[in-house]
Amino acid sequence: METVYLTKTGRLMAAEGVSSVHTDVTQSAGLRLFDVVELEPGITLRAVFQLLSANATLREVFLRQCPPPMLAEALDENLPYELRGGIDPARVEYAELHRSFEVNSDTGVLDIGEGWQIHGAGFSRTQDEYDNGNPTVTAGTRGYFSFEMTSCRALLHLPLQVCTEVPVFEESMQSPQWGKRTATYQLTELTLGEFLQGVLSGLAYDGPPSEDEATVEASDD
Numbered sequence: 001m002e003t004v005y006l007t008k009t010g011r012l013m014a015a016e017g018v019s020s021v022h023t024d025v026t027q028s029a030g031l032r033l034f035d036v037v038e039l040e041p042g043i044t045l046r047a048v049f050q051l052l053s054a055n056a057t058l059r060e061v062f063l064r065q066c067p068p069p070m071l072a073e074a075l076d077e078n079l080p081y082e083l084r085g086g087i088d089p090a091r092v093e094y095a096e097l098h099r100s101f102e103v104n105s106d107t108g109v110l111d112i113g114e115g116w117q118i119h120g121a122g123f124s125r126t127q128d129e130y131d132n133g134n135p136t137v138t139a140g141t142r143g144y145f146s147f148e149m150t151s152c153r154a155l156l157h158l159p160l161q162v163c164t165e166v167p168v169f170e171e172s173m174q175s176p177q178w179g180k181r182t183a184t185y186q187l188t189e190l191t192l193g194e195f196l197q198g199v200l201s202g203l204a205y206d207g208p209p210s211e212d213e214a215t216v217e218a219s220d221d
Contacts, residue, residue, distance in 0.1 A: 006192075011050075012025050012026045026055060034191050049071060049156070066203075092122060093159075096160075097162045099112075099198075101113060105170060106172045118201075120144065164188060164190075168185065
């Protein structure tokens with residue numbers, strides 16, 4: 001399995017053989033969906049949309065996650081945005097791609113879930129917080145936020161990180177450990193397809209699903 005590199009400007013690069021020279025393979029990105037992807041340090045969500053805009057195959061593959069109006073909105077630097085009930089981006093330090101597993105200790109079955117998902121990581125709390133004397137927030141911890149109902153235009157500036165530490169939670173309600181983390185896996189590889197699916201699926205919902213489906217059907221016509 002080869003490795004490709006996504007740059008801060010949305011270009012996809014690949015090494016030539018064993019050399020350290022990298023070639024721009026953005027135009028053939030549709031053939032690289034099963035390659036491992038690495039991100040340039042400091043990359044933001046904007047790079048994802050720049051990559052899609054440069055490759056027609058990716059736009060077709062991820063049409064349902066990123067219909068044309070959504071891509072156009074992301075690429076229009078002069079287009080203002082409204083929060084429309086979503087998360088205030090000022091509360092988010094970076095966007096994080098993550099996933100979790102569940103295990104049933106009664107059956108021994110491991111559920112790997114729906115794949116990679118994206119959320120916003122809030123700023124680290126600087127002090128403990130209390131409610132009627134009871135601790136509610138611990139200094140050094142973060143809050144995490146869904147991006148649903150938030151315009152992608154409001155999020156493009158956010159740094160994008162991948163959390164390779166995957167928590168495993170107890171699924172069995174008969175277990176005294178139900179809902180608790182029982183183990184942690186380290187995932188060292190993420191394919192380009194998994195990456196794009198996780199990011200775009202988490203940013204796609206900006207209204208009733210019927211509106212999304214209508215947009216896709218219109219695009220198909």
